[in-house]
Amino acid sequence: MDFKLSEREELLRKSIAEFAQREIAPLVEEMEKTGEFPRPLIKKMRDIGLLGLVTSPEYGGNGMGFLARAIAIEEISTVPAAVGIALQVHHMACWPIETWGTDEQKKKYLPRLTNGETLGVCSITEPSGGSDVFGMQTTARDEGDHWVINGRKCFATNSHVSDIMVIVAKTGEDAKGRPAFSAFIVEPSYEGFSLGREENKMGFRGAFSGELVFQDCKVPKENLLGKLGEGLKIGLATVNRVGRPGMASIGVGLCYASLEEASKFARERVLYGKPISNLQAIQFLLADIYALAEAARLLNYRANWMMDQGLPCDTEMTLAKLVATENAFQCARMACDIHGGYSCILEYPVQRYLRDAWVSIPSGGTSQVAKVVLGRHAVKNF
Ligand SMILES: Cc1cc2nc3c(=O)[nH]c(=O)nc-3n(C[C@H](O)[C@H](O)[C@H](O)COP(=O)(O)OP(=O)(O)OC[C@H]3O[C@@H](n4cnc5c(N)ncnc54)[C@H](O)[C@@H]3O)c2cc1C
Numbered sequence: 001m002d003f004k005l006s007e008r009e010e011l012l013r014k015s016i017a018e019f020a021q022r023e024i025a026p027l028v029e030e031m032e033k034t035g036e037f038p039r040p041l042i043k044k045m046r047d048i049g050l051l052g053l054v055t056s057p058e059y060g061g062n063g064m065g066f067l068a069r070a071i072a073i074e075e076i077s078t079v080p081a082a083v084g085i086a087l088q089v090h091h092m093a094c095w096p097i098e099t100w101g102t103d104e105q106k107k108k109y110l111p112r113l114t115n116g117e118t119l120g121v122c123s124i125t126e127p128s129g130g131s132d133v134f135g136m137q138t139t140a141r142d143e144g145d146h147w148v149i150n151g152r153k154c155f156a157t158n159s160h161v162s163d164i165m166v167i168v169a170k171t172g173e174d175a176k177g178r179p180a181f182s183a184f185i186v187e188p189s190y191e192g193f194s195l196g197r198e199e200n201k202m203g204f205r206g207a208f209s210g211e212l213v214f215q216d217c218k219v220p221k222e223n224l225l226g227k228l229g230e231g232l233k234i235g236l237a238t239v240n241r242v243g244r245p246g247m248a249s250i251g252v253g254l255c256y257a258s259l260e261e262a263s264k265f266a267r268e269r270v271l272y273g274k275p276i277s278n279l280q281a282i283q284f285l286l287a288d289i290y291a292l293a294e295a296a297r298l299l300n301y302r303a304n305w306m307m308d309q310g311l312p313c314d315t316e317m318t319l320a321k322l323v324a325t326e327n328a329f330q331c332a333r334m335a336c337d338i339h340g341g342y343s344c345i346l347e348y349p350v351q352r353y354l355r356d357a358w359v360s361i362p363s364g365g366t367s368q369v370a371k372v373v374l375g376r377h378a379v380k381n382f
Contacts, residue, residue, distance in 0.1 A: 009071055012064070016072045019048050020079040028080045031206025032352070035198075037086055037119075037161045038206070046116030050076075050087055054242070055094045059110030066304040070249045074297075077253025078260070081356040082206035084253060085363065086119060088246025089157035093120025093166045095242045096183065096234050100226035109164055109185060121165035122243070123156040123212055124235045130155065130362070131369050133232060134179055138214060140169040146221055147184065149214040152196065157363075159210030160198055163187055166238075167212065168231040181231030185223045192217030203352075203359030239364060240314045241307060244321035247364035248300040251324030254357050255293035258328075258335035261350050262289060265339055276338070285338055289331045296324035315377050322370040328357035 005013070027038045045051055053069040055061025069091065077084030094113050097105060113120050128135040138151025149169055156165070164187060171182040186193065196211025226234050263286055266277035276282045299320040306313035332354040336343035343350050361367055 005067075005071070008064075009068055012068055013071050013075055015048065016050075016075040017078075019044075020076050020083075024076070024079050024083055028206070031080060031082055032346075035200060035205045035208075037082075037158070037208055039161060041083070042119060042161075043116040045083075045087065046114070051090060051116060051119075052094075052114035054091050055098055055110055055114050059098065059106055060114035061094070061110070066245060066307040067301060070245060070252075070300055070304040073246055073249035074253040074256070074300075077250040078257040080206060080352075081250050081254055081360065082204045084250040085204050085246075085360075086158055086161075086207045088243070088250065089122055090119045091246060092122035092238050092242045093162075093164060096122070096166055096225060096238045097185065099237075100183070100230070100234055101185075102222070104222065105185060105225065113164055118163040119158040119161050121156050121158045121162040121167075121212070122235075122238055123153040123159075123165060123167045124239065125153065125155045127152060127154050131366060133181075133236070136168065136170055136179070136181065138167070138169040140171050140182060140184060140219070142171070143218075144221075147219040147224070149184065149186070149192070149217040149219055151214050153212040153214075154196075155199070155209050155363075156212050158208055159212060160195055160208040163189075165212065166225060168235040169214075171228060171231070174229060180229045181235070182228050183225040183231040183234040184219055185225055186212075186214075186217070186219055190217055190219055201359060203355035203357075204363075205355075240317050243364040244317040245300065245304050245307065247360055248296070248303070248317070248320040248324035250360055251321070251326075251328040251357070252293065252297045252300050254328035254353050254360070255289070255296050255324070255331040258331040258350065258353050259286070259289045259293050261348075261353070262286060262335035262338045265335075265342070265348075265350075269340075282338055285334045289334050292327040292331050296320070296327045299323050315374065318365075318370050318373050321364060322367055322374065325357065325360040325363075326367060328360060329354070332357045 049062045052061025053064050056063045073084045141148045168181050172180050174180040192215050194213045196213045198210040266282050269276045303316035303320040335350040342348050
């Protein structure tokens with residue numbers, strides 16, 4: 001067992017950390033105010049290789065893989081987690097296209113997703129309930145030379161900044177009479193597509209979360225992704241293997257951001273004539289934050305390493321996501337405790353970490369749903 005990151009991964013961490021401080025930190029205040037993603041950042045993210053981390057060089061990516069991606073998203077998310085989620089969902093559009101796409105689809109869409117033209121969307125959730133995927137109402141009808149899609153998606157990250165969207169819609173019934181779903185690649189320029197409301201969120205401010213509206217939306221026949229009826233398989237695999245580790249990496253980033261800020265504040269804040277870092281109660285809080293951060297990071301690196309090795313890792317991904325996002329919230333809460341009243345003042349970032357950590361918990365599937373999966377695994381295996 002080797003816990004040492006390679007030189008390449010250490011270098012990546014350093015360059016992404018510098019990039020995040022230089023290019024993203026100055027944008028955070030505006031992102032918090034407007035809730036809008038800073039579009040010029042897309043090309044800068046391309047320049048440093050972030051857009052193509054899980055895409056092969058053949059299609060313009062660098063194929064560095066999932067552990068590298070975890071490190072990159074973690075570092076970005078210590079600055080603003082909003083850019084972390086925008087990037088991680090972008091990869092949720094790239095990965096299924098490369099995994100299930102035809103040669104034509106890969107050649108047409110992947111270079112556009114890696115060259116900084118646009119961020120990708122991967123949208124499954126509908127107002128009828130994100131946890132209940134079988135309750136999806138959006139339909140796609142075969143009209144001979146094209147598909148006609150009707151319905152409404154919600155909570156789509158990057159909605160208002162994307163030209164390439166992977167979506168899942170109902171296309172009939174399977175052999176057992178259960179609803180069957182298929183995946184499609186949709187461009188917002190297609191007739192019958194429009195953007196709906198843009199959510200005004202408490203956290204991840206600066207990452208778009210919006211509605212996608214399909215009213216007799218005409219989608220070319222060749223934009224079916226994978227085979228007819230494979231939509232649920234494609235959607236769930238993308239959530240499990242790309243979405244959950246992406247959210248876990250954001251959680252890890254938030255844990256360490258809380259640790260850094262809390263430790264710095266504790267060293268600087270003087271009470272009773274001494275820094276509060278001398279108080280054992282404060283040291284215990286810092287120890288708890290540190291322990292939660294390390295546990296989350298190790299689970300996440302293991303899951304992503306397994307993904308890179310081609311090992312089955314759905315359970316490990318779910319575990320990493322549950323632990324990292326829940327730990328992020330606890331770490332931010334303790335960092336706020338250490339800040340006392342200053343935690344309520346907007347210029348101190350710990351209040352943002354708390355809001356972002358809270359929003360990270362349902363994103364990519366709620367903790368309760370993760371526990372349903374892990375509980376079943378535990379009953380069967382232990
Ligand atoms: C910031 C943000 C970004 C997002 N980005 C995307 C995106 O890019 N693409 C996308 O498709 N979706 C996205 N989502 C949606 C996200 O996946 C859903 O919010 C999530 O799956 C939960 O669905 P819901 O909000 O409809 O809650 P519901 O499914 O309505 O759940 C309500 C409650 O019921 C509980 N519950 C549900 N089922 C069970 C069960 N079986 N057992 C026990 N309890 C249960 C839940 O845990 C929760 O407490 C995003 C969400 C957020 C907040």
